[in-house]
Amino acid sequence: MLRFAARRVALTIPVLLGVATLVFALIHLIPGDPAQAMLGEAAPQADVDALRRQLGLDRPLLEQYGDFLAGAITGDLGTSLRTGTPVSTQIAERLPATFELALAAMLVALALALPLGIAAATWRGTIVDRAAMTVALAGMSIPNFWLGPLLAIVFAVELGWLPVSGRGGVEHLVLPALSLGLALAAMLARMTRASLLEELREPYVLAARARGVSRMRAVMAHAFRNSLIPVVTIVGLQFGAVLTGAVITETIFSWPGIGRLLIQSIGFRDYPLVQGCILLIAVTYVAVNLLTDLAYGFLDPRIRYQ
Amino acid sequence: MTRIGAAIVCATVLAAIVGPAIAGVDPAFQDLPLRLDGPSAVHWLGLDELGRDILARVLAGARISLLVGIIVVGISASVGTLLGSIAGYYGGLVDEVVGRLSDILMAFPGLLLAIAVVAVLGPSLTNVVLALALIGWVGYARLVRGQVLRVRELDYVQAARALGAATPRILARHVVPATLPALIVQATLGMGGAILAEASLSFLGLGVQPPTPSWGTMLNYGRAHLLDAPHLTIFPGLAIAVLVLGFNFLGDGLRDGLDPTMSESGRR
Numbered sequence: 001m002l003r004f005a006a007r008r009v010a011l012t013i014p015v016l017l018g019v020a021t022l023v024f025a026l027i028h029l030i031p032g033d034p035a036q037a038m039l040g041e042a043a044p045q046a047d048v049d050a051l052r053r054q055l056g057l058d059r060p061l062l063e064q065y066g067d068f069l070a071g072a073i074t075g076d077l078g079t080s081l082r083t084g085t086p087v088s089t090q091i092a093e094r095l096p097a098t099f100e101l102a103l104a105a106m107l108v109a110l111a112l113a114l115p116l117g118i119a120a121a122t123w124r125g126t127i128v129d130r131a132a133m134t135v136a137l138a139g140m141s142i143p144n145f146w147l148g149p150l151l152a153i154v155f156a157v158e159l160g161w162l163p164v165s166g167r168g169g170v171e172h173l174v175l176p177a178l179s180l181g182l183a184l185a186a187m188l189a190r191m192t193r194a195s196l197l198e199e200l201r202e203p204y205v206l207a208a209r210a211r212g213v214s215r216m217r218a219v220m221a222h223a224f225r226n227s228l229i230p231v232v233t234i235v236g237l238q239f240g241a242v243l244t245g246a247v248i249t250e251t252i253f254s255w256p257g258i259g260r261l262l263i264q265s266i267g268f269r270d271y272p273l274v275q276g277c278i279l280l281i282a283v284t285y286v287a288v289n290l291l292t293d294l295a296y297g298f299l300d301p302r303i304r305y306q
Numbered sequence: 307m308t309r310i311g312a313a314i315v316c317a318t319v320l321a322a323i324v325g326p327a328i329a330g331v332d333p334a335f336q337d338l339p340l341r342l343d344g345p346s347a348v349h350w351l352g353l354d355e356l357g358r359d360i361l362a363r364v365l366a367g368a369r370i371s372l373l374v375g376i377i378v379v380g381i382s383a384s385v386g387t388l389l390g391s392i393a394g395y396y397g398g399l400v401d402e403v404v405g406r407l408s409d410i411l412m413a414f415p416g417l418l419l420a421i422a423v424v425a426v427l428g429p430s431l432t433n434v435v436l437a438l439a440l441i442g443w444v445g446y447a448r449l450v451r452g453q454v455l456r457v458r459e460l461d462y463v464q465a466a467r468a469l470g471a472a473t474p475r476i477l478a479r480h481v482v483p484a485t486l487p488a489l490i491v492q493a494t495l496g497m498g499g500a501i502l503a504e505a506s507l508s509f510l511g512l513g514v515q516p517p518t519p520s521w522g523t524m525l526n527y528g529r530a531h532l533l534d535a536p537h538l539t540i541f542p543g544l545a546i547a548v549l550v551l552g553f554n555f556l557g558d559g560l561r562d563g564l565d566p567t568m569s570e571s572g573r574r
């Protein structure tokens with residue numbers, strides 16, 4: 001297992017280096033002079049020169065790149081242009097809110113997807129199956145930036161049951177988590193169904209069925225647990241989609257997380273903060289994928305020897 | 307479901323082509339005294355915050371959505387097929403370079419890289435297409451590479467090679483056509499994805515800029531009137547959901563029909 005883990009970690013290093021390089025290159029993609037673009041066309045030349053010096057844009061590219069990598073490793077992501085505070089401090093303040101939302105969305109997704117997927121597989125080919133899969137496909141098609149406002153209209157405005165925005169108690173979490181988790185639930189329901197159907201064809205399930213075990217019991221007592229392995233993997237791999245979805249959901253519900261910080265910093269042309277947010281989300285995604293890989297290798301020993 | 311999907315897509319294409327002419331209202335015309343008016347016999351879907359007819363703007367927005375979908379999928383599929391087939395056929399260094407490049411691009415979840423690119427290049431329709439194509443080709447390249455690895459070992463490809471056919475000819479005449487069924491399925495599902503992505507970016511204020519009508523931009527501006535004029539939010543969102551659902555139904559149906567090995571029913 002240690003060799004497997006070491007190999008997986010080693011494979012991640014060049015990807016992280018590539019991610020950091022691309023994020024570093026972002027600021028140099030800005031058309032014209034990046035410092036001028038950040039301050040606006042009307043900014044005095046002295047201010048532009050000062051910002052260029054502050055960002056290190058007046059130094060050779062390789063030197064800037066080396067400093068960026070060294071800073072990224074030590075957690076120094078520069079200083080926000082708008083607030084003057086370190087980017088890493090601002091991100092650290094917002095991180096718990098995003099993780100809270102992402103976790104809640106994943107719980108919502110699992111709570112909706114598993115019963116739907118199990119029902120579709122148990123009653124395969126029936127109207128239950130078709131209805132469940134149609135609902136799932138519809139769920140994948142509904143944009144969360146539409147679902148969010150609709151949920152707010154019904155549950156916050158019309159019924160007054162839940163708050164429309166902000167972060168606080170569990171009641172604040174319900175609508176954003178639902179809005180973010182539904183598309184994932186739809187995908188997981190399809191995955192659960194496919195995985196269960198595959199498992200139901202295994203000899204041990206067929207043997208149980210031959211002994212007279214009902215299809216429902218064969219699903220719940222035998223196939224379900226084993227069918228969960230690919231589903232858990234997908235949950236891990238979809239963490240990234242949840243993080244990106246959070247950018248939109250946080251904007252809709254004024255949720256004070258990384259996603260909202262990213263969109264606000266784009267609005268203010270605070271590019272060091274934009275770079276920091278992008279880098280952090282991508283690195284988190286890579287780390288979660290690595291952990292998912294390692295967990296999969298731990299759960300299924302065959303993977304370690306491939 | 308395939309038929310429902312095809313019907314939705316055909317109806318939207320038709321609406322995008324002839325709709326604005328039939329609607330008879332300029333999507334940019336402002337009737338300010340009637341701003342935020344709800345659906346009525348004259349304005350079926352109501353008026354927006356500047357008194358513009360929402361039906362006319364939804365129909366005009368369909369053009370933008372379909373245009374973005376077609377261009378993004380066209381560029382992504384072409385670049386992805388080219389790089390994926392070369393990587394899969396030749397292997398070695400080319401395969402390594404394409405593989406590592408796609409690994410890096412895939413390390414940015416979902417729309418994140420597109421958001422970053424549009425953030426630095428500036429919000430516009432062209433930059434949205436560029437950003438979405440930048441991340442879009444990876445899926446096609448991986449798909450085609452996998453297919454090419456399988457197809458290049460088949461007897462008829464070996465025979466063509468033994469007869470002395472040049473590699474570009476083998477790729478173009480024998481290998482790439484064999485990947486088409488899977489590619490068509492991916493492209494159909496990709497249309498829905500690209501439309502959703504454009505709407506997401508426009509919703510965040512990073513895509514199509516006003517006054518050009520785009521469903522995502524309409525939703526973005528509708529947010530401010532969620533309480534007093536929910537129709538600003540309901541109709542553009544419904545248009546996105548229905549069209550994306552249409553492409554998803556169609557893609558799923560095509561997968562079952564064209565590529566049984568990839569379908570869920572095929573795996574039963």
